[in-house]
Each structure stands twice: as C-alpha cells, then as structure tokens.
Amino acid sequence: MTAPRKGSLFRRAPRPRVSNPGPLGGRTALLGVCVAAAFAVVLVQLTRLQVVQAGGLSARAERQHHKTIRLSGERGTITDRNGRILAKNMDVPSITADPASVENPRATARKLARLLPVSDRSLEKRLKGNRHFAWIQRHADPAAAERVMALNLPGIHQVPESRRFYPKGKLLGHILGFAGSDNQGLSGIERAYDSQLKGGEVRLVMQRDALGRTVVPTGTNYRRPDHGADLTLTIDEVIQHHVERELDRLMEESQPTSASVIVMDPDTGEILAMAVRPEFDPNRAGRYQADDFRNRILTDPYEPGSTMKVFMAATALDAGVVTLDELIDCEGGYLPLRGGAMRDTHPYDEITFAEVLAKSSNIGSTKVAMRLGPDALYAGYRRFGFGQRTGIELGGESGGVLPSPDRWSVRSLPSIAIGQELSATPLQIITAASAVANGGRLMRPYLVKAVEKDGETITVQPIMVRRVMSEEAAAKLRDALVAVTEADGTAPKAALPGYRVAGKTGTAQKARSEGRGYAKGKYVASFLGMVPADNPRLVMLVVVDEPEGRYYGGTVAAPVFRAVAGPALHYLGIHPRTDRTVVVAGEPGMAVPAATAERANG
C-alpha cells in the first residue's frame, strides 16, 4: 500500500488501533458459532418438543393438570322385613404403590410387612419394577392404613375403596351370600340381585393446581352416580335369630354333618327364616371353601322319607280314594310285596287312616297309595311341585328327582309313597307343605319383599302357582296331622302348650354314595310342622343330616321346631290358649297396677 501524496484531497484514513486483530476476529467468530449452535440446539429441542413429541407431551401435561376420578354409586343396602340392616357398604382404605417411585423396595417392604398382614417377600415382589401401580393391601384395617401413611414412604399411597359389610356376622350368611373385592355379587342374594344392587359409575374430570389440589370440575355435565337399589327381604331377623340359636344348640348336641331350618308364611310363600349349618360368615368369605357357602336348603335334594306321606295323603284325600276315619289293615307290621316286604317299626293291625299318619305306618300308607296307583300318585306329587324347581330367586336351585311311572320298578310305588326312590330339597317340601297349610294353594317361595331405587319402591306380590287340593281336604289333613304331635304320635316333643300343632316326622335312611341300597346307620331326621293347625301362620321344616346318637325325626328335629315356634308365635302376637290374661284400663306402656299384678301372679 502506498502513502498518500502531500496535498491530495483525500487522506488515508488512519488505521484502527488494533493490538492483535487476528485472534480477536477468531474469538468473535467462535462466539458467533457458539451462539448459533446454542440457538440451533434450542431450535432442535423446540422442534422436538413442539413437533415431534408434541402429542405425547400434551397428553402428559393434560394428565398432570387434570385428574379423572371414577365415582361409583354405592351398592344397595339389604335389610330384613322390618328395616334392620343386614348388608351395607362403607369406604375403607386400600394401600397402593407406585413401584417406579419406590426408592428402596426391600426396606419399604420390610416396613410395610410390620404393619400389614402381608409377607415382606410378597411385598418386595410387588414393589419392584417400573410399573406405576400395584395393590399393597385392599380393604386394609383403617388403623393399620393410618400407621402406614404416617411412615411417609415414597411411592406408597392410600385410596378409599367401598367394601361390603355384614353387621350380623354369620346370621343369614348362606342367604345373603357375599360380594367380592370389586363389589360384585358372588353368591346368595348378592349374586341373584347383583344387577340391581350395584351402583352406577361416573367418570369426572377435575382440574389440579400446582399443589395437586382439585380445583373445579371441567365441563358442566356432572351428575351423581346412581345408587344401587336397596332390597328388603321377607326374612324376619327375630325369627331368624331363634332359628340360628336352636341350630347351634342342635349342632352341639347331635353333631350332625349338616342341618337346616326353613320357616315360611304359608299364605304368601314369604320365607321368614332360613338357616344352614355348618355356618358361614360372609365377612370372612375368603376363609371358607366353596362347599361351605352352598345353601343346602335349595341345592341339596335328599330322600325325605315319611314327611312325603303328607303329600301322598293329600293326593289320596283330594282324589277321594280314602277318608281319615276309614280303617286300614296294617297287617301286623309285615306286608309281603313283589320286590321285597314292607315293614312297620311298630306293628299295627286295623287302624284309621288318620292313625296311619299319626303313627307313620309304612304299610297303611302303601295300601292307600296302591288305591291311587302310580299315575295318580305321580301326578299328585308333580302338582305339589316335586321334580321341578320352585322358582325362588336364588341361583343353584335343584328340582330334585321324581321319576315318571314308566321308569318305576315293581317296588317303586310303595317306596315313593313313603318318601324313598325320590329326592326333594327342603325348599320343595316346605313349599308343598305350605299349600296344605293355606288350604290348597301352591305359592311360589320368595326372599325379596321390595326393591327400592331412587325413592321408588317396587313391592313383590305373592304368586299362586296353582291349586293343588281342595280347602276342605287340606283342613281335614291338618286336623289329622295334629295327632302326630300328641302323646301317641311320633313327635310329642313338637307340641306347644296352648297351640294345636300339625306335623309329620321323617326318619330316612341315607342312600349309599357308592353303589345301590342304603348306608347302615346313616339317617336324615326331619320334622315338618304347621302352627296353629286351624289357621297356620308358620310352616317350618327342620332337617338334620346324620345326627349322632338319637336319629328319629321326632326326637332330634321336633324339639328344634318347638324351641323356635314358641317364641316366634309370641313375637308374631299369636298367643297360646294357656296364656293367663288380665284386662286393665289404659294403654300399652303404662305401669301395670299392683292389684292386677297380684291377680296375675295369683
């Protein structure tokens, strides 16, 4: 470069004073590159976040801002006929975990195992892994759950869950059945009425603030989930209590393999009490085997033995082939027949048909059944509902076995007349007996009296299936059956002072579980009773399977009938004739005057 000439218009501009121009230019360029790179990184990241991962991240943000809660309507309550609660739901804490957030699964498992009835090994297994949810304990004890939450363990949470409670414990266990962890009915009434009992479900989207607090529901379409329907049973807790208490006593004294009692209102078919032993507590359903919560009253048919003579007699009286005062020759206790002789436990010669029933003569019953013939006897039993299900609401009902006459052997008519070679459930027998008690109307048995939902109540009406005998024949038969519970009958232990009790005992040998014939020394003792005989308000059947020691229906089952029927009748306001009565001026609730008390005591 040349220097400007002197006097020139233009002067060379002075060079900037740069001490080290080379390196400075390099740093600037480097800075520019860095800034550009940083911007590029930001741009790339922005593109990744806003374009590539936009969908997933939006959803994640949505999840963090919004909380979807599932509201389930409460499962309906079950009460007895007087509104006493038998089953109800309540929220209890359940412990859950977010395994991905648990810092030390082994240490956490050990801490939890000290407070919960779960092994630390099982807990550790659940706490490992990258899942975001695991149950630690469902339906935990509230106190234990509180102690767990007080530990403040990372990744351990508590959620409320609705759980079914049965406040009466084992009372009515077989009838109520039980509901599972997710409130689904698994047996008994709980299962049969599951669709009505279970509540509706609503999902609600809530907003959450930075602290995770719920702010306000989004949208305006909030509606409460439907509450499940409430059921009112036909069962009366008081009568049920008497039944279960006496069954417990029977189990202790006679130690049978099983026993059951059913009480019915004959006019309507309403079941007032129904109990089975061995017992079953639905609060602890998990501890039982499936066999334990089977309701044997409707699932287990048995050979009823002499109680079937009631229905043979009903058929014969209604058909007019015999009268109660007609003499029947009982052949001195031995009647040779094709296929094997028929015997009576006590030998009788000529006795009236009423006495045949009172003394439970097999020979007298066979002779009357022979007058009917196979077809008429079969048709009579079918009319009473044998060989077919009663139609009760509960699942698993058996229809029993009543073979048609074309499958009968030469020995079948006498056997079927006295309750062998056929089987029936206790429910079928009491339903048929109720027809005798109410004047000949076969009623469909039922357990649910009313269903209430959203303030609307549907009352279940009694259903008459058909007329099975005339009112007159039924009255005469009941009158004859009163002799069963009198001193000379087979069940004087069923007699109740002040009441006329019609009844029939049954002592049936049990069929062998393998092979043909009957098992030696194994019996089913039963007693079928109706009280008061003139206008029965209660019909009761007691069935005792394989009692130890005494095994006659009149000695094992009849006392249970008396022990239940006495207090039940008083409770229902059906007073015995033997009650001393005093009349006082006033109203219930007032103090009884001393003079009246003295008269009563005197």
Place this chain on the structure above:
Amino acid sequence: MIFTFAGLGRTALFRALVVAVLVVGATFVYLWQHMVMVDLGYRVEKARTELAELQHRHSELQLESASLSELARIERIARDELGMVAPEPLQLVRVVFAAPPAEPSADRPQSMVLARADIR
C-alpha cells in the same frame, strides 16, 4: 418511525383512552371471574370432602348400630351378664289394655305379653 400524540385530536385521544380502559377493565373482570371460579372450586371441593366424610361417618354409625343390635349379642348379655332367663310358656301373662269406659274409644283393645316377674 416515531409516533406522537401531537397529531391526534382530543376526540381521538379520548377514544383511545376509553378503549384502553375497556381493555384493561375487561382483563380485570376476566381475571376476577377466574379467581372467583377458582375460589368456588376450592369451596365446592371442600364441601364435597365434608359431605363424603359425613356420609362415611353415617355409614359407620349405621353399621355399628346394626352390629350392636345383633340379637345373639343382646341375648348373650342378658343371659350371661344380667342373669336373665327366658320365661317358660306358663310364666307368661297377657295383659289386655282396654280403653276406660268413661272415654269410649273406637280402638280395639291392645295387648302385650309380660313375664310374671316383669309385673311390678
């Protein structure tokens, strides 16, 4: 380019001010509304929690009552702790209440059953 108000008339200035006030006012109303909504949301949630707690307590009490009134339990207490016994059939005395003759009543006489020992 530099803007000044020098060239604007008073009317235009007034209009601009009104617009600004309206915008700011609307913003405040919106924010206030949002705050009220948030506050209401908290209160609704609090009320919902209280309701749930009360319903829970109600259920607890109902179940407790049902459990305590279990007849087997009452009978056990009566028998074992209070020394009571069930009356025998012939010990029962039926007390029929009739309305006094001076004040005739259409109601039928009502009755109750007492064990003899109950009559004092």
